[in-house]
Amino acid sequence: MTAWILAIAIWLVGWYLNHRLANAALSDSRAYALLIPLVFGVTLILIWEVLVTMLDVSAVILPPPSMIADRFAGSLPLLWADFEQTILKGAMTGYLIGALAAFGVAILADRSPFLTKGILPVGAFMAALPIVGTAPIFVKWLGSDWQSKAAVVGVMVFFPILVNTVAGLRDTTAMQRDLMRTYGAGYWPTLFKLRLPAAMPFIFNGLKIATTLALIGAIVAEFFGSPTLGMGFRISTSVGQLAMDMVWAEIIVAAIAGSFFYGLMALVEKRVTFWHPSQR
């Protein structure tokens, strides 16, 4: 009973604080925009901690945040090794291969309006399919090390990037293209000086969607077979050993990696498409 009262009290304090912050005069400033969700997050974690420890919830069901933090801090080398195997080797390699292949196909198909017209619906259709399911097939073909994960990731990120690149390359007006013609620019100068820059907002949209897909592909593919290392491997074995604190620690790593990767892409986008209305 006291646990619930305490939890509700924490909730009310957190809510009151945020209510004041959100309706304060400066609430649209950057600092407030960071502070408010932070207070909300801390409130949730405190309630989680209080309820789990005071109600004696078994750590097999839900470990308290303090225990997860402990485990996280205590197994940094292991987590780093998993991160290196899954994210740096599997996800990053696959992401690069998939993105380059998508650009390549988009540019090759670009000369034929007939092909681009076909790629758009088929690519959008493929992007909606559960491609993660190809993981067991790739593991069988390429072995259980990171190469098979990179292949799954490559296929998963290929279609969203392809569709966005093709759509982006079509995003110039006849007026703009005519202007390039009057400058005497041929196909390639027009592509590099007008159409590719104009396609960048679309391309980055695809690249940003693909960041999450890359991590999902690399982690889920490890459920089908992996060396004794990697985030997906650690998650599935820790679940088997009922070591939920380790699972949560891996999920924290995945969350940090995912946000960082996405943030990196958003940052590059800001640099590249500084001219676009959405960035000004």
Add this chain to the structure above:
Amino acid sequence: MNRILPALTIVVLIVGFWALAVIPMNAHLTADQAQRDGIVVTPEAPAARQEVSGLVLAIKNPQIIPLTYVQTRPRLPSPHQVVAELWETTVEKRITSKRSLVYHGWVTLSATLLGFAIGTTLGILLAVGIVYNRTMDKSVMPWAITSQTIPILALAPMVIVMLGSIGIQGLLPKAIISAYLSFFPVVVGMVKGLRSPDSMQLDLLRTYNASGNQGFWKLRLPSSIPYLFASLKIGISASLVGAIVGELPTGARAGFGARMLVGDQYGQPLVTWAALFAAAITAAALVAILSLIERQTLRSMGMKAA
């Protein structure tokens, strides 16, 4: 019509590439098999065959090329094998059979639909809360956006075990994963949609002396519908992926995910491929149904389908 022909061309190109890839992918396997059956294969020593690539092997032994398409345990099944397996396990098997893909499909689909319904309902409710409550907007919205950059699917095995240990098994854990995956796209899309009326339109309602309630039902909700459908289409395919992945780590006995795992573990690639294609067809059908409803709804509301 002018979109169907190009799309068909691309599909034919992909299937053609697949059909050609079957030859080098299965060449080694087929050569070994052919030698055991007494067909002369060059190079003759199995070890020497491992040295050359599948393509070279197929060119040197044109007699084995037809055989690459009829292996029972191929590395890459040919398109017609997958179609045949699909046909056999959907149409020819009784749907009560443990080998029927219709049966397995229903197991996955029911979890998907239940989860999708839960996730969508909660997502819409939260979006309404976010739009009408400034505190909620400032506190929750950043997390909803950040959560889209996080591989939530990694949580799936834990959710299953966690719920299993408190006695919840079967349909519900998978549905919860599905709900979780379709929840955030709906929240983000719906918030965007409910905010899409511009100040001119909101002002017009003020001049009509419309109440907040009327503003919601007559302006905000209708204008959010196109955004809602866009999110629903993302959400339903995410839900299906969630249900399939939810079946993987726990050794589920039924469902598309279980079929893929069975095919993988018992060396029956055709089972895996058939389950994969059945899942793809299901995803496509779900998205197509939503598109149809979208077109009908928007037309009856006097809006143009996007």
